[in-house]
Amino acid sequence: MQDGQTFFSLNKPLDWEQGYEANIHMQEHGFSIGQTEKYSIHRIVRTDELEGIPTICDMAVGPGRKLILLDEASNVWVYEDESRHRELLFRQGHHLFSNQAMLASMSDLLVIADANPASERRLAVYAISNGQTMWALNEWDGLELFPLSVNTKLASATTLYTTVPLDISVGMNGNPEVPQGGRIGIIAWNAAGEVMQVYEHEAHRLEAASEITALHSRYFTAAAEGTLALLDAKLRTVTIFHEDGRDPLHFKLEQEGRFAGISIDTNHNLFIGDSGYAQQEGVTERFILKYRGNGEQMDKVTGFRGRTDKLLHDGRNRLYVFDRISGQISMLDLRARTMLLEDTQLPEAVYFSAELDTTETELEWHKIRLEADIPEETQVRFSYFASDESEGLVDGDYVSYTSYFTDPGIPVHTKLTATRDLWSEPILNPKDALLMNARGRYLWFKIELIGSEQKSPFIRKLRVYYPRTSLIAYLPPMYQQDAEHSPFLERFLAMFSTFFDDMEDKIDHISAHFDPDAVSGTYLEWLGRWLAITDHEAWGEVKLRKLIKQAPELYKLRGTREGLINMVKIYTGSEPFLLEYFQFKQMQETSELRQLFAQLYGDNPYCFCLMLKPEFVRTDAQRMTIEQIIEDHKPAYTEGKLIVLQPWMYADMHTYLGINTYLSEPTLLTLDQRSSMPYNTVLIDIDRDKRMDIHTRLGLDSEIE
Incomplete structure (x- = not known):
């Protein structure tokens, strides 16, 4: 709507440091009145x-x-x-x-x-x-x-x-x-x-x-x-x-x-x-x-x-x-x-800007947009003045405005008193305000923060727009030439201009809402619904973000062994073991192993087994989510079974050496710091233990100390 409009933006500490601050606490994302405990x-x-x-x-x-x-x-x-x-x-x-x-x-x-x-x-x-x-x-x-x-x-x-x-x-x-x-x-x-x-x-x-x-x-x-x-x-x-x-x-x-x-x-x-x-x-x-x-x-x-x-x-x-x-x-x-401002002993702070230079004379400044948190009992006052000259008279001396405003040797009270005739009427708690009668190459502004005993306004970002544009330019000339009513009409239309600006800004940056790395919360869940992910809590933001980013490649592999493994790996963080019929078909044909393989994997040639360690399937909700992934990504006309591997010691169960079963070196059974049992010891006769007259042989299984 407003072509050619540009702005100065102050949103980083480096931007604000060009001016002069008194009793201000500067932070990474803005500033407030200085605080103490x-x-x-x-x-x-x-x-x-x-x-x-x-x-x-x-x-x-x-x-x-x-x-x-x-x-x-x-x-x-x-x-x-x-x-x-x-x-x-x-x-x-x-x-x-x-x-x-x-x-x-x-x-x-x-x-x-x-x-x-x-x-x-x-x-x-x-x-x-x-x-x-x-x-x-x-x-x-x-x-x-x-x-x-x-x-x-x-x-x-x-x-x-x-x-x-x-x-x-x-x-x-x-x-x-x-x-x-x-x-x-x-x-x-x-x-x-x-x-x-x-x-x-x-x-x-x-x-x-x-x-x-x-x-x-x-x-x-x-x-x-x-x-x-x-x-x-x-x-x-x-x-x-x-x-x-x-x-x-x-x-x-x-x-x-x-x-x-x-x-x-x-x-x-x-x-x-x-x-x-x-x-x-x-x-x-x-x-x-x-x-x-x-x-x-x-x-x-x-x-x-x-x-x-x-x-x-x-x-x-x-x-x-x-x-x-x-x-x-x-x-x-x-x-x-x-904290109190030293010059006034009141809970307030003052910021004087350096010049904002457009390099164009007779330029008419448009408006400001201020992002700020202003609690109750606090205020923000914004004043400004514009000029084609960078120097002028201040308190009877011809000085550089910027040098005077930013001079740390001049007390704040002196600056406020000497320059009171330069500034416009303060705009109270501005968010979006027109700059009236601001014409000139340079613009200076003053921000006064008024706090309470415990609270302070917090300034996040300031934008100063130029040159002056208005929706009145789209109306017939008679509305623009009415010297009496045009200023009011221009201010009135400025409210709609702000609405249109916000709308266009959202449209210009709509692509940011489609970036999984840039969004979170409800926006990320919304992107997840594009992939038919409805149980967002089961996935979590990290897994969901990774899934969305890899979705194009994953959907190319949908219905394949590789695609299913990758989906389960994103959800669990571990690559599963996938066993298909053709991998054990030859061994199953051996008569003595047929029954065992049927028990473990079934005898359906269109059935496959996906195996995971128990630490990746801790709850029933996780099991149901993985089973749903298998159902959604398995090849057509096949059946997928989820098997959670347990630490077995049975040779005819799902026992896989190096996966869920391990062999270690034999060690002694240590009873305390001074007693141990060798690994070839056999304990028998439980009902006769602790008896001195049975199975007690000196020098063989008993010693006197």
């Missing part, structure tokens, strides 16, 4: 829902995201937060640990560390399923253990880390203490309770002697694959150790706050909590801080505001926040969030 609260476990459980003192995350809780009565509970089901693992009065103990989880093992000098077990590991003790220690290498923090390696949970004093002395009051200059280190244990490594740093020597009890709640550890972090809440420092032997990284926290709790996610980002009191020392907001693995501060976890005593990550990056004062456990999940 931020934590938001998934669920909060409050004290009031833990009926029957005293105040919580510590917690850990066990297998299946179950919460392991230690209460003030020294009970240990296993709590399923979704179903609110709880089980008691340790009941009070066990005398194994105090309510000041610290919990950690190693897969299906529970680690309990207790720095209380009166505790009998300073470090112990128990089975979560039944509370059985796996191992327990009070000292290591002559050093009495006083765990100050405990944690396990994220995701793998095969390594246990405990922060302990490495130098201990007896104070003036007889209590254990760490002397001035005493070392604080981290001991790495494996699941069997063996020490793997000890981590130390000069920054963790005490500036003054201190009792063990005074060091509680000062140190916090976190570990991920290859990374171990130690937080000193008093000095407000973090030390990061590397398992590959690199020098530790030590940095100080510059923010104000009473820091407590540290955790590492699977991307090796650090999260540090704040245990300050909201109504003391002017604290109004308490956030969880986020740092990169190199110590660079990233941002705050704005999805949570509150007190933190302990932070934990699980293998899926869910963050658990424990507030010991309220006994509240907050679970935070990562959720997609639309």
